[in-house]
Amino acid sequence: MSHSVLEMSRGVRRRLEGVVRRSPEKDYARRALALLQLWETGGNVGEVAQRLRAARSSVHRWRSLYERYGEAGLRSQARGRRDWKATQEVLSVLEAVVRQDPRELGYLRSRWSSQLLAIELANRSGVQVHATTVRRWLAKLRFGYRRARPTTLRRDPRKAERLAAIEAALSKNDPHTEVFYVDEADVDLNPRIGSSWMRCGEQTTVPTPGQNQKHYIAGALHAHTGRVVWVEHHRKTSTLFLKLLEHLRRTYRRARTIVLILDNYVIHKSRVTRRWLEQNPKFQLLFQPTYCPWVNVIERLWKAMHDTVTRNHRCRSMYELCQSVVRFLHVAQPFPGNGHGVAHFGLMAWTPPALLLGQNPPRLSTETVTGGAQDECKDHCD
Numbered sequence: 001m002s003h004s005v006l007e008m009s010r011g012v013r014r015r016l017e018g019v020v021r022r023s024p025e026k027d028y029a030r031r032a033l034a035l036l037q038l039w040e041t042g043g044n045v046g047e048v049a050q051r052l053r054a055a056r057s058s059v060h061r062w063r064s065l066y067e068r069y070g071e072a073g074l075r076s077q078a079r080g081r082r083d084w085k086a087t088q089e090v091l092s093v094l095e096a097v098v099r100q101d102p103r104e105l106g107y108l109r110s111r112w113s114s115q116l117l118a119i120e121l122a123n124r125s126g127v128q129v130h131a132t133t134v135r136r137w138l139a140k141l142r143f144g145y146r147r148a149r150p151t152t153l154r155r156d157p158r159k160a161e162r163l164a165a166i167e168a169a170l171s172k173n174d175p176h177t178e179v180f181y182v183d184e185a186d187v188d189l190n191p192r193i194g195s196s197w198m199r200c201g202e203q204t205t206v207p208t209p210g211q212n213q214k215h216y217i218a219g220a221l222h223a224h225t226g227r228v229v230w231v232e233h234h235r236k237t238s239t240l241f242l243k244l245l246e247h248l249r250r251t252y253r254r255a256r257t258i259v260l261i262l263d264n265y266v267i268h269k270s271r272v273t274r275r276w277l278e279q280n281p282k283f284q285l286l287f288q289p290t291y292c293p294w295v296n297v298i299e300r301l302w303k304a305m306h307d308t309v310t311r312n313h314r315c316r317s318m319y320e321l322c323q324s325v326v327r328f329l330h331v332a333q334p335f336p337g338n339g340h341g342v343a344h345f346g347l348m349a350w351t352p353p354a355l356l357l358g359q360n361p362p363r364l365s366t367e368t369v370t371g372g373a374q375d376e377c378k379d380h381c382d
Helices: 010-022 026-040 045-052 056-074 088-098 114-125 131-140 159-171 238-251 271-279 298-310 318-331 366-381
Strands: 177-188 214-222 228-233 257-262 283-287
Touching (some): 228 318
Antiparallel strands (some): 214 228
């Protein structure tokens, strides 16, 4: 099919103008500009060559490519020698090899290396190439060298049943039923290390306390409103969980049923917990399937807390770190939100008088930590 420069349609001209303005390939843009100017000058090759500072033979060649192949003839061709070994058959063999486990083929390695892939490719297809060529072919096949995702071979036989119960509780539209995601989080004085902006060639240092201290927070995330109720304790025992249950019972005292979606941690099933639940039948516990942490939405809250507060922190005491954690739990509501990432620390409303007087502050009590959330929830219930 022949294409005439002098009879270029308006659509073709607009596409060539877009190539001139946006194409990162300067040679491709120059050829497109030459065709546009040929149309503008009525096919005057000499004038176009003078405008573009190009040889007349180049303009003739560009015009000939367009008239023979159309717009595709103006595109830049791959430079260098053609990779004649990279046939579709060889690439298919390489892809099939990569998808296999090296141990299934009798190799010692548990992962493929480019050198080992080159050897196995030569054994199967007879094509001998260097490991660098194998890496280039893998990139062409859209394979990358990335970290694997661990999974477990164990399965919960009641997974479908538990997921169906959780889905039914979430979809139930009952004004007298409150549904929460419940979980515990560890707060370590020894900072969690994470990525941050730093100059190339330098590595930011994060001071550590030397001896780690731990504190624990139990939280309940409302499945519909995004409100968070939390308590704290210095040990991760049944006492921590019972403190949260008592706090929920007092806060949502008008609710006839309180459904808790939680994991299978031992403190959720202890004898002390079971005795308390027998005395408070309004609480219903729905355990998520084992090895399915993504079912519990409050895990996202803890991840946001660690990313915002505890990762690379420079707090010198556990009390100072708990101040930041509590501040986060206040500004993150209703969750999920985006205010916690840009929030200022500010002056906490629950700051004890001892801190204002410059004295050594006492350990945070449950009432001190949860006062703000408790008032919010009481207003919500009343």
